[in-house]
Amino acid sequence: MGDPPRLVATDIDGTLLRDDRTLSPRTAAALARITAAGTPVVLVTGRPIRWLPLVYEQLAAPLPAVCANGAVVYDPVADEVLRADPLAPDLLAEVARRLRAEVPGVSFAVEIVDSRQMRHEAHYPLRWDADHDAIRAIESPDELHSAPAVKLLARAGEQDPDAFVQVVAAALEGLAEATHSSYSGLVEISAAGVTKAAGLAWYAARLGVGERDVLAFGDMPNDLPMLTWAGRAVAVANAHPAVLEIADEVTGPNDADGVAAYLEQVFGVA
Template structure:
């Protein structure tokens, strides 16, 4: 392919190593691409506050599509520039239906700045304690006046693939369901909110076509963007559904899979 105008990359399992860091090789490849005129857009399930920590450690700047497309974030300015919230009534409807389909679920709400969880929700992230706020019951999740960016459902019994199938069968098109590999974790957004929908809108504003985008990802929540981009690569460590759906593969995140492709595209003339 010709040199892309925009590089869209997932973070966990794609750009980042297992320890959450960027390798020196990856940093160098990204800088080479930017120096050549390409824009790098991070497209992640992570909320903006995670990008703040990453930017402080790596110098990462630019635009990020966060929370599976629900937020657009200016990393340098630390500002949300676009938000696509999940309606409260929809969140309550989905939680009720999923509780019936998969008993024992715990629920949490992501606002982009804070994370609210009820007692049955047990998947808390290390290093995130200052942003995690426990509430007394499921009902209390719906009392906050802060818009819901994502509803999260966690099960100690069902794997994420099973939860995804149960959600699609029981709630239909009420919301957008996906997962990013978290054990027993289902990620729920407003209907139509995906990584691809938000990135395509950003590209349209910049006069960039899908054919001018190269994308990288590893999990089901990356599939919309991998199918939309003109050229897409599944990581060597990707979920089986991603490996089967995406014809181009690179090496794993531990083996600098993104950097290897960017070097091929941007090193030398």
């Protein structure tokens, strides 16, 4: 496998966590041993900052995170945002205008305040964090683009996410990035050039690490830019077909400690 990587980057949901959103003791131990030995680990996720405590409480120590698909780089120890690349209000307004014209019944939510808060249209379907106190419905359509947002979320009922993201990407070509990380028809929109790869590249450069020395794990289309950029790309066995196609290697599935097994082999930390 060559020299050990100088930086480990991993997606969270569907990759590091099991399907029940828990982190196995084996995976937590592998991460702790690697970081204790001097190799930094960074979480690279579509999650907002407000969802990270659910992961941190299962780790030996909180890990830095590239959040919101690359739009936010976060230091959990200092509770500090190191970098943010939001969609400006005028850009948000234009993106929403184009998608309302292109996609009948589309509904939106925005991640604001560096993803510490969410605002959503009344008919936008919320999922498992619907009662979180940082989330509320907007009172007028203009409120959707009244502040910069690190991510715009679009839904139009349950549909094939691969097909839906193509429709959205075509409508926003040259204006914004569109991707997805679920099978429920949710499309995630960021400012042009903002991807997991861009956020991770910034963080790696801050550590003096080049892409050749980065080991990255992922499972969904929003991981593709990161996996393509990293020197070594590893997909979990449960990954989306597009991820399996471009990965350098495939490890076990998320529910069978695939990331931990690979790290134990590379770093000898079993």
